[in-house]
Amino acid sequence: MRVWLTHHLEAARLALRRLTAAPLNSVLSLLAIGIALALPAGGQMLLANARHMAGTTSAIPQISVFMATNADRRAATEIESRLAKYGGVKQVQFLPREDTLTRMKSSPGLRDVIEALPANPFPDAFVVTATDDRPEAMEKLAVEFRQWPKVEHVQLDSAWVRRLDALLKLGRTAVLLLGTLLGAGLIAISFSIIRMQVLTHRAEIEVSQLLGATDGFIQRPFLYYGFLLGLGGGIVAWLLVGAGALWLRMPLSELVRLYDLTLVLQVLDARDSALLLGLSAGLGWLGAMISLRQHLRQG
Amino acid sequence: MIRFDRVSKRYPPGVDALSDLSFDVAEREMVVVGGHSGAGKSTLLKLIAAVEKPTGGAVLVGGQNVSGLARSALPYLRRRIGMVFQDQKLLFDRNVFENVMLPLSIAGFPPREAAQRVRAALDKVGLASREKALPVMLSGGEQQRLAIARAVVNRPNMLLADEPTAHLDNETAADVARIFHEFHDVGVTVLIATYAGDLFQGARRLQLDHGKLVS
Numbered sequence: 001m002r003v004w005l006t007h008h009l010e011a012a013r014l015a016l017r018r019l020t021a022a023p024l025n026s027v028l029s030l031l032a033i034g035i036a037l038a039l040p041a042g043g044q045m046l047l048a049n050a051r052h053m054a055g056t057t058s059a060i061p062q063i064s065v066f067m068a069t070n071a072d073r074r075a076a077t078e079i080e081s082r083l084a085k086y087g088g089v090k091q092v093q094f095l096p097r098e099d100t101l102t103r104m105k106s107s108p109g110l111r112d113v114i115e116a117l118p119a120n121p122f123p124d125a126f127v128v129t130a131t132d133d134r135p136e137a138m139e140k141l142a143v144e145f146r147q148w149p150k151v152e153h154v155q156l157d158s159a160w161v162r163r164l165d166a167l168l169k170l171g172r173t174a175v176l177l178l179g180t181l182l183g184a185g186l187i188a189i190s191f192s193i194i195r196m197q198v199l200t201h202r203a204e205i206e207v208s209q210l211l212g213a214t215d216g217f218i219q220r221p222f223l224y225y226g227f228l229l230g231l232g233g234g235i236v237a238w239l240l241v242g243a244g245a246l247w248l249r250m251p252l253s254e255l256v257r258l259y260d261l262t263l264v265l266q267v268l269d270a271r272d273s274a275l276l277l278g279l280s281a282g283l284g285w286l287g288a289m290i291s292l293r294q295h296l297r298q299g
Numbered sequence: 300m301i302r303f304d305r306v307s308k309r310y311p312p313g314v315d316a317l318s319d320l321s322f323d324v325a326e327r328e329m330v331v332v333g334g335h336s337g338a339g340k341s342t343l344l345k346l347i348a349a350v351e352k353p354t355g356g357a358v359l360v361g362g363q364n365v366s367g368l369a370r371s372a373l374p375y376l377r378r379r380i381g382m383v384f385q386d387q388k389l390l391f392d393r394n395v396f397e398n399v400m401l402p403l404s405i406a407g408f409p410p411r412e413a414a415q416r417v418r419a420a421l422d423k424v425g426l427a428s429r430e431k432a433l434p435v436m437l438s439g440g441e442q443q444r445l446a447i448a449r450a451v452v453n454r455p456n457m458l459l460a461d462e463p464t465a466h467l468d469n470e471t472a473a474d475v476a477r478i479f480h481e482f483h484d485v486g487v488t489v490l491i492a493t494y495a496g497d498l499f500q501g502a503r504r505l506q507l508d509h510g511k512l513v514s
Binding site for chain 1: 373376377378390402404408409410
């Protein structure tokens with residue numbers, strides 16, 4: 001076991017020595033791989049943040065029904081009763097105008113403005129959860145509620161969340177597609193670089209074969225080279241994405257604040273970081289293996 | 300130890316390097332294969348190490364038909380054979396010690412034992428003081444001795460050498476020949492392809508001419 005480990009360490013050391021033997025070539029290769037991987041990794045980071053933002057907002061589609069401001073409590077009670085009995089309504093939550101006023105007064109920015117008003121400007125309101133939350137069913141309910149007496153305004157609260165959800169699904173597909181394409185690209189880059197390495201070390205391979213080296217022995221340093229190349233590219237991608245996140249954090253926070261949302265752009269979490277580094281190293285290793293198998297088969 | 304049974308080797312587009320060659324080499328024997336350039340001496344050695352496959356007949360090493368060996372079995376055959384190549388095949392980006400270490404790394408020797416063996420082999424060929432030197436810093440004779448050290452570090456029971464004294468002056472060539480004799484004296488089977496057979500006194504001689512055994 002110790003001998004086996006020693007030989008693997010020796011192969012890894014040799015791979016590292018080859019990687020550092022031509023520093024400019026290696027840095028450019030790592031940059032090429034890193035930039036290619038940064039695209040899907042960055043996409044994944046944005047998706048994770050968007051998912052988090054959507055998750056902190058109500059994702060259950062709801063309808064807000066606002067009474068007219070001149071409607072009295074009796075009218076509101078009638079609407080509540082009508083809503084509760086209405087087919088297609090799952091749950092009704094009544095929001096008395098007094099409660100809304102109290103809640104708004106607790107908001108520091110609004111307190112002074114609201115206290116300056118002569119009367120409560122807020123209407124009674126209901127938050128309705130439908131049994132069928134498909135957009136067309138929700139829209140049908142909204143149209144119906146708008147025709148009821150003393151109902152001033154009906155709003156589909158969660159329409160934007162649904163749109164965001166659809167966008168996230170599209171984003172996930174795009175990231176998967178991009179990741180697959182650029183992953184294949186990484187295999188191709190690793191294949192070509194290892195091919196060049198094999199040609200550079202052709203004499204050594206030939207000598208090793210004549211001295212009784214197995215294919216495994218010959219492949220080992222090259223596989224480590226591919227692994228290190230992929231891993232290095234993954235680290236470059238991780239750093240690029242991290243730097244991008246820090247750079248975008250402030251302007252993005254300001255943008256989403258305009259939509260009454262809060263977002264502090266987070267870098268890739270531990271799981272996604274491990275996935276990025278593991279996949280990049282694995283794909284580098286795979287490219288090297290394909291390249292070597294082809295060479296040894298031809299030899 | 301080695302048996303050639305009606306062995307032929309033809310290279311495309313129809314050049315016969317060896318024709319219907321049969322001979323035996325006994326264990327612990329020292330044999331010199333002579334002949335002019337192109338007589339088939341190198342091909343003969345390549346067939347023993349299964350670097351080439353015969354187009355006819357069978358090459359047996361230790362009773363095993365090496366031409367029928369699977370690709371995966373070849374490394375284990377070659378580890379039993381020490382080879383000194385005509386062009387030496389030294390690795391010029393590795394120092395003397397690392398060049399000699401290579402067969403032991405391949406064979407999976409523990410590093411400490413391998414280092415001891417490397418130093419013993421270098422001592423045997425008189426290169427103990429040059430272990431840090433790169434091959435390019437060595438003279439022709441030293442490079443040849445380095446190639447011999449690498450061939451014997453594995454302590455093979457058979458040593459093949461292709462023109463080991465080519466391009467060496469008389470004194471250095473005699474020195475190299477002495478090293479082969481020393482290995483033969485300790486029981487290693489030695490087969491040398493050379494035009495300078497006179498250097499290897501006491502060895503049995505096989506003479507090739509146009510791929511055929513003439514004596």
